[in-house]
Amino acid sequence: MTVYTPDALIAADIHAYLDTHQSKSMLRFITCGSVDDGKSTLIGRLLYDSKTIFEDQLRQLEADSRRVGTQGTNIDFALLVDGLAAEREQGITIDVAYRFFATEKRKFIVADTPGHEQYTRNMITGASTVDAAVILVDARKGILTQTRRHSFLAHLIGIRHLILAVNKMDLVGHDQAVFDDIVADYAKFAAGIGIAGFTAIPLSGLTGANITARSDAMPWYRGPALLPHLEAIPVDTDRAAMTPFRMPVQWVNRPDLDFRGFAGTIAGGSVRVGDRVRIVPSGRTTSIARIVTFDGDRGSAVAGEAVTLVLADEVDCSRGDVIAAADSPPEAATQFEATLVWLNDAPLVPGRGYWLKMGTQTVGATVQPPAYVVDVNTQAHLSAETLALNDIGVAEVFTEAALVFAPYAQSHVLGGFILIDRETNATVAAGMIHHALRRAQNVHWQSTHISREAHARQKGQSPRLLWFTGLSGSGKSTIANLVEKKLHALGRHSFLLDGDNIRHGLNRDLGFADADRIENIRRVGEVAKLMCDAGLIVLTAFISPFRAEREMVRGLLPAGEFVEIFIDTPLADAEARDVKGLYAKARAGEIKHFTGISSPYEAPEHPDIRIDTRTESAEAAAERIVEHVLGVWSLEL
Amino acid sequence: MVAPARAGTISARMSGLTHLDRLEAESIYILREVVAEAQSPVMLYSVGKDSAVMLHLARKAFYPATPPFPLLHVDTTWKFRAMYDLRDKAAAAAGMELIVHRNPEALAAGINPFDHGSRHTDLWKTEGLKQALKAGGFDAAFGGARRDEEKARAKERIFSFRSASQGWDPKAQRPELWNLYNARIRRGESIRVFPLSNWTELDIWQYILREGIEIVPLYFAAPRPTVERDGLILMVDDDRFPLAPGEMPVERSIRFRTLGCYPLTGAVESAADTLPAVIQEMLLTTTSERQGRAIDHDQTASMEKKKREGYF
Numbered sequence: 001m002t003v004y005t006p007d008a009l010i011a012a013d014i015h016a017y018l019d020t021h022q023s024k025s026m027l028r029f030i031t032c033g034s035v036d037d038g039k040s041t042l043i044g045r046l047l048y049d050s051k052t053i054f055e056d057q058l059r060q061l062e063a064d065s066r067r068v069g070t071q072g073t074n075i076d077f078a079l080l081v082d083g084l085a086a087e088r089e090q091g092i093t094i095d096v097a098y099r100f101f102a103t104e105k106r107k108f109i110v111a112d113t114p115g116h117e118q119y120t121r122n123m124i125t126g127a128s129t130v131d132a133a134v135i136l137v138d139a140r141k142g143i144l145t146q147t148r149r150h151s152f153l154a155h156l157i158g159i160r161h162l163i164l165a166v167n168k169m170d171l172v173g174h175d176q177a178v179f180d181d182i183v184a185d186y187a188k189f190a191a192g193i194g195i196a197g198f199t200a201i202p203l204s205g206l207t208g209a210n211i212t213a214r215s216d217a218m219p220w221y222r223g224p225a226l227l228p229h230l231e232a233i234p235v236d237t238d239r240a241a242m243t244p245f246r247m248p249v250q251w252v253n254r255p256d257l258d259f260r261g262f263a264g265t266i267a268g269g270s271v272r273v274g275d276r277v278r279i280v281p282s283g284r285t286t287s288i289a290r291i292v293t294f295d296g297d298r299g300s301a302v303a304g305e306a307v308t309l310v311l312a313d314e315v316d317c318s319r320g321d322v323i324a325a326a327d328s329p330p331e332a333a334t335q336f337e338a339t340l341v342w343l344n345d346a347p348l349v350p351g352r353g354y355w356l357k358m359g360t361q362t363v364g365a366t367v368q369p370p371a372y373v374v375d376v377n378t379q380a381h382l383s384a385e386t387l388a389l390n391d392i393g394v395a396e397v398f399t400e401a402a403l404v405f406a407p408y409a410q411s412h413v414l415g416g417f418i419l420i421d422r423e424t425n426a427t428v429a430a431g432m433i434h435h436a437l438r439r440a441q442n443v444h445w446q447s448t449h450i451s452r453e454a455h456a457r458q459k460g461q462s463p464r465l466l467w468f469t470g471l472s473g474s475g476k477s478t479i480a481n482l483v484e485k486k487l488h489a490l491g492r493h494s495f496l497l498d499g500d501n502i503r504h505g506l507n508r509d510l511g512f513a514d515a516d517r518i519e520n521i522r523r524v525g526e527v528a529k530l531m532c533d534a535g536l537i538v539l540t541a542f543i544s545p546f547r548a549e550r551e552m553v554r555g556l557l558p559a560g561e562f563v564e565i566f567i568d569t570p571l572a573d574a575e576a577r578d579v580k581g582l583y584a585k586a587r588a589g590e591i592k593h594f595t596g597i598s599s600p601y602e603a604p605e606h607p608d609i610r611i612d613t614r615t616e617s618a619e620a621a622a623e624r625i626v627e628h629v630l631g632v633w634s635l636e637l
Numbered sequence: 638m639v640a641p642a643r644a645g646t647i648s649a650r651m652s653g654l655t656h657l658d659r660l661e662a663e664s665i666y667i668l669r670e671v672v673a674e675a676q677s678p679v680m681l682y683s684v685g686k687d688s689a690v691m692l693h694l695a696r697k698a699f700y701p702a703t704p705p706f707p708l709l710h711v712d713t714t715w716k717f718r719a720m721y722d723l724r725d726k727a728a729a730a731a732g733m734e735l736i737v738h739r740n741p742e743a744l745a746a747g748i749n750p751f752d753h754g755s756r757h758t759d760l761w762k763t764e765g766l767k768q769a770l771k772a773g774g775f776d777a778a779f780g781g782a783r784r785d786e787e788k789a790r791a792k793e794r795i796f797s798f799r800s801a802s803q804g805w806d807p808k809a810q811r812p813e814l815w816n817l818y819n820a821r822i823r824r825g826e827s828i829r830v831f832p833l834s835n836w837t838e839l840d841i842w843q844y845i846l847r848e849g850i851e852i853v854p855l856y857f858a859a860p861r862p863t864v865e866r867d868g869l870i871l872m873v874d875d876d877r878f879p880l881a882p883g884e885m886p887v888e889r890s891i892r893f894r895t896l897g898c899y900p901l902t903g904a905v906e907s908a909a910d911t912l913p914a915v916i917q918e919m920l921l922t923t924t925s926e927r928q929g930r931a932i933d934h935d936q937t938a939s940m941e942k943k944k945r946e947g948y949f
Contacts, residue, residue, distance in 0.1 A: 014917040022843060026656035097791045098784045100837045107656040109835055121812050128814040251669045255702035263698070265666045265816075294697040304654050306665035306698070319673055343812050357817050360673070416815045425821040427811040606824060 020104065025235055030111040030126045030159070032150040033136030038167045042136065042205035043099055043112055046227065049212050050101040096126040105231045120153070120390040121343040124430055127154055128416070132161035132233050134226070139172045139202070143185045149376040151186075155195050156339065156392070157432070158412065161233050162190075162198040165226065169218065170204040176220045193379055201226055240303040244325040245269035245277070246414065248359040248404075252318055253308055261292055261308040262317055267359070267413035269325065271309070272300040276326035279317045281402045285326050286313040320361040322404045322414070330414060332402040333436035339394055339408075340367070342387040344421070344428035348395075350386065351518050353552030354428065356399060358417035364400035364555045365419065366522070371395060387429070396437060400556060408432035422551040423602075455535035459493045463532040464629060465557055466539045469550060469604065470567030471596050472582055473574040475613055476541040479567060482622035484539055490626075492537055497524060499542040512593040518549055525553035532557060537629075545601045565625060566607035571596045573614065657844055664691075664832040665698040666816060667795060668779070671830050672705055674820040675777035678830075679736070679770070682708040682728070684720040685896045686852050687781035687833055689727070690841055693850050694832060695779075696731055707734035709778070711769055713761035714739060715750060715898035717874050723853050738769035750900040751879055757898070770827065777820065777828050785837045795834045801825040842916045855893045856915060858907040862886035869903035894919070 010017050031039045099110040111126035127133065133154040137147055154162060164186055172178045179202045190198055201210055202221055209215035210225045224232070246268040253261040271277070271288055278285045290310035291298040301307045309323060317323070324330055342348060348367055356365035370393035372381035387393045408415030419429040456463050466483065468476040477498055487494045503510070507523055510516040521544050528538045544550055554562040574596070575583040586594035593599040604610075609628055611621040671678050680695060682688050695704040708728050728735035743760040750757045770778055784791045794810050796818045811819050820828060833841070845852060855872075862873045864886055871878075873886040878900065880886070891904035892915065905922075909915045 010917055010920045014913045017920075018843065018846065018913060018916065021839075022655060022657065022847065024656050026659050098835065099791065100785045100835075102837075102839070107837075107840070125812040125814055129816070250666070251673045251699075253699065253702050259701060261701075263669055265662060292701065294700040302654070304659060304662055306662040306669075308700070355821070357819065359817075360670075412815055416817070418812075418814055418817045418819065420819055420821055425819065425823065427814075427819045430812070430814045 021102075024102065024105065024107050026107045026109070027132065027230060027233060027235055028109040028111070028130040029132040029134060029230065030113055030123075030130045030154070031134045031136060032113050032123055032127075032154070033138075033147065033165075033167075037136040037138045038205045039112060039136050042134075042165070042167065042203075042211075043110055045205045045208055045211055046108075046110070047099060047101050049208060049227070050103055096122045103227065103231060108230065120149070121341070123150060123153055124157060124341050124343070127157045127159060128412075128430070130159060131235055132163065132230065133159045134163045134165050136165050136167050137182060137186075139166050139168045139178055139182065142182050143189060145377050147186075148189060151190065151195065152193055152374075152376045152379065153341075153392075155193055156341075158408065160196075162195060163226070163229065164198050164200040166200065166202045167205055169202045169209060170207050174202075174209075174217045176218070179221075199223065199229060201229065240268050240411075241270065243268035243303075243411065244328040245271045245275070245323075246325075246330060246406075246411070247271070247307075247309065247323045248361070248413065249317060249319055249321045249323060250360045259310075260314075261290075261310050262323060263306070263308045264323070264360070265306045266301055266303045268303050268411060270300055270302040277311070277323050278326040278329045279315055280322045280324050280329045280404045281332035282316055282321070283329075284315040284317075286311045286315050288312070320359075322359075330404050330406050331436060332404045334399045334402055335437040336397045336399075336403075336405070337371075337394065337434045337437060338397050338417075338431045339392065339434065340370070340387060340397075340419075341430045342389055342391045342393075342428065343430060344426055345389055346421070346424075346426075346428065347389070348387040348429070349514070349518070350395075351515055351522070352548055353400075353422060353518075353522065353555070355420040355422060355555070356397070356403070356417050356431075357420060358403060358405070358415075359413050361403055363403060364552055366398050367419070368396040368398070394434075397431065405433050405436070407435055421548070422555070423546075423548045452533045452535065455533065457535075459535045461492055461535065461537060463535055463561060464537045465528050465532055465553070465562050466537065466565055466625065466629065467544070467550065467553065467562060468539065468541045468565045468567055469544045469607075471569055471571060471574045471601055472543055472594070473577050473579055474567040474569035475618055476543075476567050479611065479618050479621050479625070480539045480541040482618055483625050486622060486626045487537060490630075493535065494537040494539060495531055496539040496541070497528060499540075502542075512591075512599070514546075514593075514599075517545065517593075517599075521546075521549040521553065525549075525556050528553070529556045532561060543595050543601070545595045545599065547602045547604070550604070563609065563629065564604055564607045565609045565611065566604045567611050567613060567621075568603070569613045657840065657847060660836055660840055661694065661697070661844070663816070663835065664694045667818070667830060667832040668695055668698040668704075670818055671777050671779065671820065671828075672699070674818075675828070677773070677775050678706040678777040678779065679709045679773060679775040680704070680706055680779040681766075681781070682710050682724070682735075683781065683896075684710070684716070684724045684727075684853060685781070686841055686845060686856060687783065687836075689850050689852050690836075690844055691779060691781045691833060692727060692731060693848060703732045706779075707736050707773075709736045709738065709769055709773070709775075711762060711765045712737050712739045713757070713765070713898050714744070715757075715761075715900060717853070717855055717872070717896060717899045717902075719853050719855050720896060723851070727851070736769070736773065738765055738772070740765035740768055749877075750898055757901075761898075775827065776822060777830055779830050779832060781833050782831050783833050783836050783838070783841075784831075793831065793834075795831055796820060797829040797831065798822070799827050799829060838919065839916070842912070842919060846912045846916070853896060855896060857912075858890050858892040858910045858914075860888050861891050861904070863889045863891060863904065870906065871902070872899055872904055874899040 031043060033039050097112045099112060101108050111130060113123040113126040135147060135151055137143060166179050166182050183200045201223060202218055203210035203226055209217050212227045213225050247264040247266045249262045250264040253263050273288050273291060275288045276285060277288060288309055289312040291301050292308040292310060322330060350369040351366055353364050353366055356363050370384050370387055373384040373391050373393040375382055376392060384393060406414040415433045417431045418427050421428050468480050470476050480496055484494050484496045502524060507520050510520050524540060524542060528540055531538045550564060578584060582591060585591045586597040595601050609625055682692060699705060710724055740761055748757055748760050782790050794813050798811055822828060863870050864873060870891060889906055890908055892907045892909060893902060893904050896902060907918055909918045
């Protein structure tokens with residue numbers, strides 16, 4: 001027990017104590033288990049036994065225990081951890097909570113995660129940063145569905161040290177047979193899902209047995225108590241240091257013309273001044289000129305450190321690029337197989353554009369329909385059309401630009417990603433890359449000799465995509481045609497992509513269901529992007545009813561190139577006009593999925609230009625659009 | 638793959654990364670990520686020890702550039718005089734712009750901690766902060782809060798998403814996986830970012846010692862004029878402090894574990910006048926650091942309530 005009572009050293013020799021504690025290591029672990037397995041009690045116990053609880057907190061705890069506690073007049077340790085008012089009432093932990101304590105050897109960060117089934121996303125969140133997982137089992141109940149789910153998730157997210165804490169041993173008479181049965185049961189399950197090994201410890205959070213020291217109540221147990229075991233687990237950083245050098249560029253540091261440094265945290269390996277490095281995905285090579293820190297230049301740096309690198313040559317390098325060992329750079333690709341954990345109430349829409357963020361890279365991405373989802377209880381592969389909240393599935397992910405990656409099993413930094421909804425900005429999924437589907441022919445993109453800038457320069461204009469959106473019959477095509485005529489008259493090089501025309505050719509295989517509408521816009525976006533690359537001013541006239549797809553197209557182009565023009569006509573006006581007689585047919589039920597009638601239109605919230613057709617004529621609107629676009633150009637010149 | 642001989646030396650160096658090294662690297666990563674993704678960040682600077690560490694980390698993160706955002710001090714006019722001195726000095730040393738905001742309504746109404754109770758915090762700090770963030774058009778604000786301070790903080794994300802009304806909804810937080818922070822927001826929304834989330838009070842003190850960071854002298858014990866109010870030892874920092882008729886401030890050797898408005902911040906009696914001595918006392922003490930703050934004792938779960946209302 002002396003290990004956990006450092007007071008004597010603190011009192012006697014604070015300098016010696018500080019020296020010791022300066023060189024402590026840090027371990028992050030997670031506790032998980034079912035409701036009522038006693039997680040919060042266990043953490044409360046760890047805090048209490050490591051003297052992390054102060055007297056005023058203890059007084060509050062004693063008062064709370066009497067008021068709302070579940071342990072009679074005894075201290076209810078769970079109340080130390082259950083922080084939010086709402087959950088005190090419900091008596092369950094509903095979010096990830098982080099707790100801190102330290103012993104002589106280590107600083108610990110504990111993620112306390114919920115056992116309740118609907119909150120799996122919090123478990124994944126808490127588990128993604130830890131070195132070890134403590135999986136709690138109630139000795140009276142044994143291995144439950146939730147135990148299997150949490151173990152599967154912990155294994156899935158790559159936690160290498162699993163501890164099976166068989167809790168509440170006091171309630172089964174500290175019986176070895178109960179413990180042995182549970183361990184045997186778990187071992188069978190663990191082997192089945194590929195868990196290489198685990199440590200089982202019989203304990204009691206309530207009584208403190210086998211927490212800081214081996215308990216006399218269980219003389220048959222020969223293994224370590226929980227805390228000494230946590231102190232001895234190797235921290236995962238050694239593995240990162242053994243890989244070749246990789247540093248995702250986070251921020252380009254350019255305080256003046258004389259300094260250009262690349263700031264980032266080293267994801268793998270080490271780097272020395274003079275090392276040859278390759279910028280991925282461009283493939284350019286150079287060498288390290290300086291390793292700059294606030295505390296002076298360094299000769300070398302290792303994985304886990306945040307540094308600023310100065311390169312010997314002026315090469316293109318920006319946020320999202322990876323500076324890597326020249327002789328063993330990571331791959332770049334655009335198509336992957338990945339495991340996805342869905343974290344949002346709104347299910348996956350296959351084919352819809354999401355933002356994919358991995359390391360310092362953010363690119364547009366789409367997800368194919370899942371190959372299968374995994375039943376976390378049986379690990380069976382089930383077929384599925386989509387992924388809903390808490391689903392875990394395997395699917396192909398396509399990105400709009402090359403992503404520098406490594407399989408997740410090799411690098412969490414270059415293999416773990418999140419998906420972000422373009423409309424709500426919610427983080428909707430966590431992903432782990434297995435491998436690329438098709439290796440890029442080269443690591444490098446084929447760099448074309450005539451750049452998009454050169455194309456634009458030759459035409460004497462800046463490429464633009466003027467994206468007209470609005471209800472059917474709002475006047476998109478009419479106004480777009482007028483705008484193009486004016487641009488043409490001014491000597492600009494333009495091209496108009498019209499919805500109806502495209503559907504006769506390129507997109508004739510597509511209907512009007514949501515998935516088809518999404519694919520329709522995606523293809524139009526890609527075509528428009530190529531035309532912008534060629535230096536043209538592209539005009540498109542599509543209903544394009546969904547914000548997410550319009551944002552997807554915006555994301556395809558350099559910032560500022562996409563101009564969203566909202567042709568704002570009340571439904572009643574468009575319907576009254578009904579040039580093509582479509583509204584009448586839709587009302588009669590002859591056309592399904594008709595925007596405004598049987599399919600939604602999501603109006604732009606902040607369009608670049610809004611045309612109110614009730615107050616502005618088509619001619620005046622076209623004039624204003626041309627002025628707006630040319631006005632922006634004249635500012636650039 | 639790298640040659641085995643070299644990998645060995647790397648491994649040896651790796652074990653040299655201490656918990657302070659890892660915390661520092663994590664905080665620098667967070668600071669850089671915000672600057673890379675936000676349009677207009679700002680750093681809340683309260684002049685306390687946590688702010689001092691956060692500012693130091695910012696200087697490290699962007700060196701040799703000056704941190705590319707201003708410092709914001711939401712002033713109540715009731716801070717310790719020594720805090721105003723260090724505030725101006727530290728901002729100048731970092732070469733950063735310092736924005737000082739005082740809520741004009743609170744100023745006009747003469748809101749003070751003696752007469753107005755919790756309205757003092759509401760108006761000067763919560764409202765003042767909202768005003769300053771709105772006026773500056775800031776879409777990301779760094780704060781020095783730590784998860785070990787208080788139970789509501791323990792559950793807040795590092796990137797804490799705020800609605801257009803700047804409120805915090807604990808159930809609508811974005812999952813944070815690995816070190817991937819989603820900083821995407823819509824117009825009018827903002828994020829509060831806490832680079833020191835995983836630091837403890839002891840880590841802060843150890844880091845101040847290791848890095849030689851200047852902090853307000855009030856953290857060190859010295860003889861100071863004091864009075865007792867409701868069990869708290871308060872320092873009479875200027876002549877606005879209302880003394881009872883005939884009452885004389887008593888000189889005591891005191892220091893502060895946390896700094897705020899001087900009439901609301903309790904001191905501890907202490908002889909610790911060096912950093913190691915302060916750390917020694919902190920480690921041997923039996924009360925938590927927020928105990929000297931009046932704000933948390935208002936009601937159960939008061940911090941969570943304040944955060945929902947927009948408090949940092």
